[in-house]
Amino acid sequence: MEEYGFFLSFNNESEAMRLPVNPEKLEINASGDGKSYNIVDLGEINSIQPNKLREITIESFFPGQRYPFVVGNTLYTPYHYVEMIQKWMEKKRPLRFVFSGLNVPESSLDEKIKLNTQIGDIESERFRSNEAFMAINMAVSIEKFDWSIVAGDSGDIQFKLSLKEYVFYQALKLKFKEAKTEVKKKRADTKEASSTYTVVAGDSLWKIAKKKLGDGSRYREIQKLNKIPDSELRKLSIGKVIKLPQKEAAK
Structure with a gap:
């Protein structure tokens, strides 16, 4: 049986x-x-x-x-x-x-x-x-x-x-690596930013160079930087804004 x-x-x-x-x-x-899918020119x-x-x-x-x-x-x-x-x-x-x-x-x-x-x-x-x-x-x-x-x-x-x-299974441990983000440090600009000066009555390039740069003979640098013709050196326009070079003369 x-x-x-x-x-x-x-x-x-x-x-x-x-x-x-x-x-x-x-x-x-x-x-x-x-799972069923419909395919063009083929059908299901x-x-x-x-x-x-x-x-x-x-x-x-x-x-x-x-x-x-x-x-x-x-x-x-x-x-x-x-x-x-x-x-x-x-x-x-x-x-x-x-x-x-x-x-x-x-x-x-x-x-x-x-x-x-x-x-x-x-x-x-x-x-x-x-x-x-x-x-x-x-x-x-x-x-x-x-x-x-x-x-x-x-x-x-x-x-x-x-x-x-029931199907036996085992969960796998996943290890995540932390993404390293590199921060690029911007190199410090050692170049001194150019400054400006507004012309007042009685100013000349020599006086401005003496007062702002400490050396009147550097008036030529100011003239060249601002492209001032020789004809305007004797009489600067009051209120004119001019650029000044670095305090230390370029070597």
Whole structure:
């Protein structure tokens, strides 16, 4: 005969359970994530993308008594199963879902296979042999868990469990290098800025050079800088603004 089992384990199989009543069906939703595009002169094309995570839906019940169809040697109270699943959901960590089948003679089933609450106990020597096959073994997250008590069910708890495939990943630490901004310092201008002087009554270039530059003989520099003709040297226009050279004569 064939013995099927539905198992959930948590924290590397330190906690585990076998569903005491096998569901009538196991619903698995697997779909791709392709995208369609319309191309000129070609029409619609499909870009194949990696598949979406698989989703599993299980509907069954936790029995309040040992019915003939209950599987496994150990049966807990219905609330024990409910509390265990709720506790796993609160941990916010992935679980391991296993759906497996065993091909063994009916006479030796009880002797050869011990189905307990630990996956390690579930998998006996015969389970690991070629007489066993494993249909599904994957990490999952519990997305939804609905349960209810129905009158007249002798304490049974009906439930619907929605699982989603979980892919282990590790966040990478990114190191950011601070951009070094070089501030170019502007070279100080050692060149003295030129100054100006406004001519007043009685001024001559020689007087201006003597007063502003400390040397009257430098009047020629002022004349040359301001392009003053010789004809205007004797009589400068009052109010005329003239440029003055640097106080130190250029060597």
